Amino acid sequence: MNRRLLASVVALCLMLTACSKATSGGQSSGGVRTGPGVTDTTIRLASLVDLTAVFAPLGKSLVQGTQLYWKLENEKGGVCGRKVEVTVKDHGYDPQKAVALYREVSADALALQTVLGSPVITALKPAINQDNVFVGFAGWSGSVLGDPHFQLVGTTYDIEAITGLDFLMREKGIKPGDKIGHVYFEGDFGENALRGSKYLAGQKGLTIVEQKIKASDTDLSAQVAAFRNAGVTAILVSAGPTQTASVAGVAKSVGLNVPIVANGPGFTPQLLSTPAGPALKENLYVVSSMAPAALDSPGAKAAQEAFTKAYPDAVPTQVGSVFGYTQAQVTRAVLQKACDNKDLTRAGLLTAAHQISGLDTGGLVAGPLDYTNPDQPPTRAVYLAKADSTVPGGLKAVGGAVEADAAKSYQPKA
Structure with a gap:
């Protein structure tokens, strides 16, 4: 009886060891090494996004774009002979909640398809570095530069600000000696963008009038009053x-009828049907590496057609659905490269990510993407778009992709 029990225990241990090898560095069919979240039939990813707080409309749209892309790819066979599954969790833009959710999902995921928010990334960095996990960053803060774990889809906020301010000088009559208001979130997002605006201001003889705010600040009457008083x-x-x-609504109401340029996360098309809508349509421009949903490019048109078919009642968004779709496309390229390298482990995925250059998204991102140098953003090009309620996504491109001269020589910092 004891011998039978011992034999059963040994057999069970051998079974568990075999299962463990399938998910933590063993060999699978085709000789591909596999790690956590990978079986012979499935690659599991996870996303930590904001579905209930400050970026909820963008977060929901982002998830739609991600799910759409992987649905279409899985119908074609997936990647490396495996279907891709993405587990989505809502952190509500709360870093502490995000840390708890990361612990919940990380053991069973090869990588993080999406993590939304610079404060969340800051909170998760120690665990991400310890676990050696590849992370798709839903944000464009320069704070992730130099860390090989993070994938930026586009350029950084400071380069966006440089190019947006350059646009104002080229196209909207802003000249040396002028004062420019800059309202920005405290933390990585806003302060990274401020670095860019101050850099170009120093180059061009402008003065930046700063107004730092928190994500909980929703009435910016005082900040707009400060801008008006400063001229x-x-x-x-x-x-x-x-x-x-x-900002747009209050500025218009107090007679401060000036052009406004927002970084990509500052706009969602639902704003155009609010009381601020007329002011936004008149004065708002958006600067982002992501294509406006209505952009006339092969990639953007294909994504928009697929989105309309899959979600006929949903509204596409530039840094929501378009971003989610594009980020998944970039992740697919990384997974395929890892597969080609016969290494679907976490370390293998990171190696593959930094072997990718010249990645063409069909215009979904402004410019080809080069991930071979983690110290630099994968592109410095952006799109500028005008608020326009007559086109899908509420933004109409102002020309094509542009790279400001000042952005070419500027060196972003982590």
Whole structure:
């Protein structure tokens, strides 16, 4: 009886060891090494996004774009002979909640498809570095540069601000000696963008009038009053959609009729049907590496057609659905490269990520993407778009992709 029990225990241990090898560095069919989240039939990823707080409309749209892309790819066979599954969790833009959710999902995921929010990334960095996990960053803060774990889809907020301010000088009559208002979130997002605006201001003889705010600040009457009193001739917004709407609406109501340029996360098309809508349509421009949903490019048109078919009642968004779709496309390229390298472990995925250059998204991102140098953003090009309620996504491109001269020589810092 004891011998039978011992034999059963040994057999069970051998079974568990075999299962463990399938998920933590063993060999699978085709000789591909596999790690956590990978079986012979499935690759599991996880996403930590904001579905209930300041970026909820963008977060929900982002998830739609991600799910759409992987649905289409899985119908074609997936990657490396495996279907891709993405587990989505809502952190509500709360870093502490995000840390708890990361612990919940990380053991069973090869990589993080998406993590939304610079404060969340800051909180998760120690665990991400310890676990050696590849992370798709839903944000464009320069704070992740130099860390090989993070994938940026596009350029950084500071380069966006440089190019947006350059646009104002080229196209909207802003000149040396002018004062420019800049309202920005405290933390990586806003302060990274401010670094860019101050850099170009120093180059061009402009003065930046700063107004730092928190994500919980929704009425920006005091900040706009400060801008009016200072006599600003344009405003930059590096905050959320609610804050952009407040700036535009209040500025218009007090007679401060000046152009406004927002970083991509500062706009969602739902704003155009609010009381601030007329002011936004008149004065708002958005700067982002992501294509406006209505962009006339092969990649953007294909993504928009697929989105409309899959979600006929949903509204596409530039840094929501378009971003989610594109980020999944970039992740697929990384997974395929890892498969080609016969290494679907976490370390193998990171190696593959930094072997990718010249990645063409069909215009979904402004410029080809080069991930071979983690110290630099994969592109420095952006799109500028005007708020326009007559086109899908509420943004109409102002020309094509552009790379400001000042952005070419500027060196972003982590």
